[in-house]
Amino acid sequence: MHVPVLKEEVLRFLDIKPNKNFIDCTAGEGGHTLAILGLNGPKGRVLAIDRDVRNISLVKEKAKEMGFGNRLVAVNGNYIDIESIVERYNFRDVSGIVFDLGLSSWHIDESGRGFTFTKNEFLDMRYSANNGITAWEIVNYWPEEDIVFILLNYGEENMARKIAKDIVAIRKVKKIDKSNELSEIVYRVTKSRKASARVFQALRIAVNDELENVSTVLPLAFNIIKPGGRLAVISFHSLEDRIVKKFFKDSKANILTKKPIIPSVEELKINPRSRSAKLRALIKPKQ
Incomplete structure (x- = not known):
């Protein structure tokens, strides 16, 4: 069963509000995407990107079943192409972007x-x-x-x-x-x-190309978020986290997580695979 990592913490740091648009760059089986859609209605949209066509089909199906289908833009692609994807689907006024860089349970198990x-x-x-x-x-x-x-x-x-x-x-x-x-x-x-x-x-x-892709996409995502918007990134090993930490520091943004957020004891009981997760979040300056 798919269990989104640090879901409540992601929602809190992204500060989901009605009618705001968000991007999930690593849609997976839709955990974070669907949670955001549950909070940003009635007009807020989510652009969900995933490299695996199987995941995109699954997210579309789940969103339709939950009544969110008309507010979901699901794209099978690589998040390093976020600029061209946003342009192609005219997805504007982005209040927040989330990355969950972990390997999904489906990839491991099935x-x-x-x-x-x-x-x-x-x-x-x-x-x-x-x-x-x-x-x-x-x-x-x-x-x-x-x-x-x-x-x-x-x-x-x-x-x-x-x-x-x-x-x-x-x-x-x-x-x-x-x-x-x-x-x-x-x-x-x-x-x-x-x-x-x-x-x-x-x-x-x-x-x-995971590390190169993370290094490439973070500044692209930061530029897409509107001033005052938020970026949340979940990493799962020290190599990724170093890249994220350095980018956050160099961005001169308002960092919301002075130390990375890790799963609670309760979450670890439900989802032991979340044990390595670290969440960092920031707010883009309003300029």
Whole structure:
């Protein structure tokens, strides 16, 4: 079941008001989008963007069932294209934008794309089939030094060089096709399942250009929000949070979260996967 992370906190920091327009740049299964639509009627709209066409179809269906369909603009696309998407759909007067940078439960549990080392799935790891490169291609064809770079910089894995060396040695004999095969290679080197989590995070980030995309989109989103509007960003690992924290500091905006907001004990009981979430929010100066 999909559980939106830090939902009440996001709604509070975005300061949802009737008839105001908002953008959800990572719609997922619609948790934040639908919650905003429940508060910004009767004329307020939400532009929901997601790279996965399955998610966009699901959000449209849910919004229609809840009577919000005419106020939802759902777009299958990459949030780094937010400027052209806003232009194409003439979505103006934006009071707030939210990013939930986490991996959805559906991607982990049901997508079959190899996002988790606990399953036996093909090493895809793309959020969208239009992405091009897969984790399988990186693992089986990229130079050893490039794999070392990914594991060190995107997974902060101390044994990156040894893991990459074993990957290259094994793929010469047989291609590494499945998530559990890669996990076993990592475990043989490190004797740690946590290392597998870091390796899979690193590959996912590389496949989907996650860090570069976050760095690119934050100033674009900030420019789209009207003066006095709000930006809320939920990150899930230190690499993302560093980018968000630096942007907030450099923006000279009114930062609403002096320290990042983390899930409550109650939320963690309901949704243990939210444990790494950190929410930061700001208000754009009125100039």
